[in-house]
Amino acid sequence: MKLKNIVFYSALALGVAASANAAQSEIRFDGFPDFDSSLKVLLPEFEKESNIKVDYLMNNHGDHHTKLTTNLATGSGAGDVIVVDVEKIGPFVASGGLVNLSEKYGADKYADRFAPYAWTQGKGGDGNMYGIPVDLGPGVMYYRTDIFEKAGIDVNDAIKDWDSYIAAGEKLKKQNVQLIASAADVAQAIIFTTVPEGEGLYFDKDGNPVVTSERFVHAFEVAKEIREKGLDGRILAWSNEWYEGFRNGTFATQQSGAWLLGHLNNWIAPETKGKWAVSNLPDGIYGSWGGSFLSIPTQSENQDEAWKLIEFMTTDRENQLQHFETIAAFPANVTTYDDELFNEGVEFLGGQKARQLFAEVAKNIKPVAPAKGDHVARSIILENALMEVLDEGKDIKTALAEAERLIKRRTRNL
Structure with missing residues (x-):
């Protein structure tokens, strides 16, 4: 009788330990406000379905991306899932610090669910996906x-x-x-809105700046x-x-x-x-005018769990609608656009x-x-050259020519 009890309690203990271990799977989400408001609504269901606990770290928009730049450069300190603004997705992909989601998880099977322009923005130069669109602007x-x-x-x-x-x-x-x-x-x-076909925001397909164009x-x-x-x-x-x-x-x-x-x-x-x-x-x-992506840093030790959260937040119609309702972040997932929510008046x-x-x-x-040089060019054009024209009366073509030279110099080694 005693032996049976020992066996029973041992088995029970093992089962409890196994359950505890399963529940202890834990990842971190790094983002900026108002993502925390959305996560408070979405995470309870995700954690219940997946047995994955999600902590999140929020910094203001600028500090978040500054921190990520350092994290990706040093190979440590980033969360398992990171939010990347559209202005930063190019340089972050080029840094080589993000997981190839096409190769590892077959992300391309979801392409038809997303706005084509946003899906393109999440790609690297190799045509693979490194950031899945979560919201648009x-x-x-x-x-x-x-x-x-x-x-x-x-x-x-x-x-x-x-x-x-x-x-x-x-x-x-x-x-x-x-x-x-x-x-x-x-x-x-x-x-941002009159880009000729075959050009980027600031560079042509060969990487040459186009900032002196019409x-x-x-x-x-x-x-x-x-x-x-x-x-x-x-x-x-x-x-x-x-x-x-x-x-x-x-x-x-x-x-x-x-x-x-x-x-x-x-x-x-x-x-x-x-x-x-x-x-x-x-x-x-x-x-x-803006938009965000979810990516997985290669330094993450919980990449499979991170991918499950990205799928949950981006590919699921109802979760995208909930994200939209909570913080008015417009869905990247086009399968939501026929929902009755879109026919409701906005008070x-x-x-x-x-x-x-x-x-x-x-x-x-x-x-x-x-x-990869978009963030450099944006700063030079919109924060320097444009302000010189508007605030100081500088000649437009002179300002743009000087900006072009500066962009070439600062992006030479990117």
Whole structure:
């Protein structure tokens, strides 16, 4: 009898130990706000289904990517799943520190579920996937309906072309309202959305910078005209003055991604609910304004578990919709676009069925492959050359020619 009890309790102990070990599988997710809000909703179901516990580490957007740059360079310190912004996916893939998801997990079988342009952005130069899109930033124009009405502006007339947009700005100026926070946002919109086929944002297919082309000259010219006519507020994005501008109606339009809706509604200017709407970008352009990818660093010791979480968050329709509902991060998974959620009015936007517009924009964005030097070129063009033109009156072609030389020098050894 005693022997039987010993055997029974030993077996029971082994079973408990095995269960404990199974439950102890643990991974870490590294990201930036508001991903933590989404994870709080999604993780309980994932952990229940998979027996994988997920901890997460959130840093602000800039610090998160700075930390990852160091982690990938040193081969240590990164989470098992990392969020990578679209602006960083090119250099991070080129660093060689991310797992080839096509080769290891057959990720390409999911290609049809995602917006083609975003799927392309997650690829490396070898054509394999290194980052799975988790959300998109379809570019739209937010505008104050009450201010437009008071100024007698029809939004459809205002977005016909850039001249019409500037004309609307001149009407707004008479009402003591700025057209936009910063003219630089207009330049960015044109640069990002008018990329010729076969080119990247800043480089051609052979890696040569294209920043002196007509696309950049035109973008700078439109922005300069807005600045010279006193139609922008010279307000930097993500500054306290920017937040106050949304709250107080200092400026009447803002070009951004669909994701801005969540920020406006949740914390920037919730008291302006019902006073905003969205439209297509001016001049008939379609473009991406942000977006995020999920990747696995090669340094991860839990790559299989990490892949299960990525599949859960990106390939599953319901989880993508929940991510969308929680933080207004627009789904990268196109199988969600026929959901009834897209036909619902958005209260913050006065009941407008804005998600239909977001989906239409996402479907019309053309793929633009990222390059490893994009982050360097972006800084030189948008933070240096453009500011010299807008703030100091520097000649556009001179500024772009100098920027091209600087880009060549700084990307020579990438």
